[in-house]
Amino acid sequence: MEERTVNDEDLKEIEQNAVMIDMEGEVCPYPQIIAREEIKKIESGKIVVIKTDHVMATKAVPQSVSNDVSYFGIWKSGSGQYKIILWKK
């Protein structure tokens, strides 16, 4: 599992074809639990984007799905919001 840098433009393009999950307001371990469930549902090569405001999730979520994901990216708003992008293997 490698990290990819994701800027605002990349994100717009990614979001058009991705499964979007809103996890705002959730703290550990729920973002990890939902990420594991969602990544299992989608087909290989597809993308899941998790919207979160939990700082720890940016670290814990990619780790929790490391077996099923080839790349991940973290987008930061600068005001406490994040998007975690997961590319399924």
Place this chain on the structure above:
Amino acid sequence: MLEYNNIFSLSATLLIGLGFGILLQKGRFCFTSALRDFIAFKDTRVLNGVIIGIVTMMLGTSIAYVLGISSSNFWVSNYGLSNIIGGFVFGIGMVYGGGCASGTLYRAGEGYIHYWLVLISACVGYIAFAALFPEIFLPYFFVPLQIFDGYSVISSLELFSPIVPVLLIFASVLYLRNRNKLIINQTIQSLKLSNISSNSLKAEWDTKLVGVGMGVLATLWFVIWGTLSVTGPQARWTGLVYSELFGIETLQNNIYWNSVVFRDGIFSISLDMILFMSLIFGAFISAYLSGDFKIRTIKTSRIPNAVIGGLIMGFGSRMAPGCNISNTFSGLAFLSVAGFITSLGLLLGVYVATHWMFRKSGCAI
């Protein structure tokens, strides 16, 4: 112990507290995730940072002790089955509530309503525990279970105590070099100041470096005050607020408040309580400067997690006694038996609770 009105120790306390808050926030230093990632995902990144912090504290405090500059002795709790049960209860509360004692504290500074609720619930837990202590916990829990006098390897070696951390560090450096996991030149290179760019102010810091920083601050704190703890000062704040609301007699009439929480029987603000508040503020400053601060509301469906998790942590930390910081961090740094037993209970609690919470999505064990 130094007087807290001493301006030097007061400013040092404020700075150490700010430092702890910044380090915890920048390192995302989380004991729950250290254990959970290790148990569920075999990920040792955060755990390595915790271990490095423990060894640094062991080295620093034992040297401070030998030099005779520490203001108190090593905190070595009595032990028995009570520690494993208390640790287990605390571990369950940690996973269910979403954070350990230190994690809850720095996230309160990051603006989470969730963790403020965990903190307040833990305080309610202390009040309930103190009320139940004379009739229930003392005769049926501590008297039959906490039967051995405290023992710590570091404390018993006295002037020879720095030998242990020096040997530990030497052995791990040798081991890692042999496995080609540690290349000395590279490590020194990466530590050079020129590598710290303006970007690193916003980015997350390496957990290992944060661990070293935590160990150094815990040593300074040992020189100024004593053993680093979170739930101890938290309980004292609870007691003070409680006595403001219901009168000082409520504390004086209860054996738990007047002999365990406030050991000297003086109900006033102590330096460790100032450190507690300063830590939250340090985490706030750090989060604000990093773009991580936000007032985060709690989902109604997660209120039970915060309230019940906090209550369980409150009870667990009184039963053990102590939290992950005083037992797993300081306790293991002193190689104290109580620290080991409580940490084992805590690990079991985290294991069981993690399995239960991941029962549907599958736990990777």
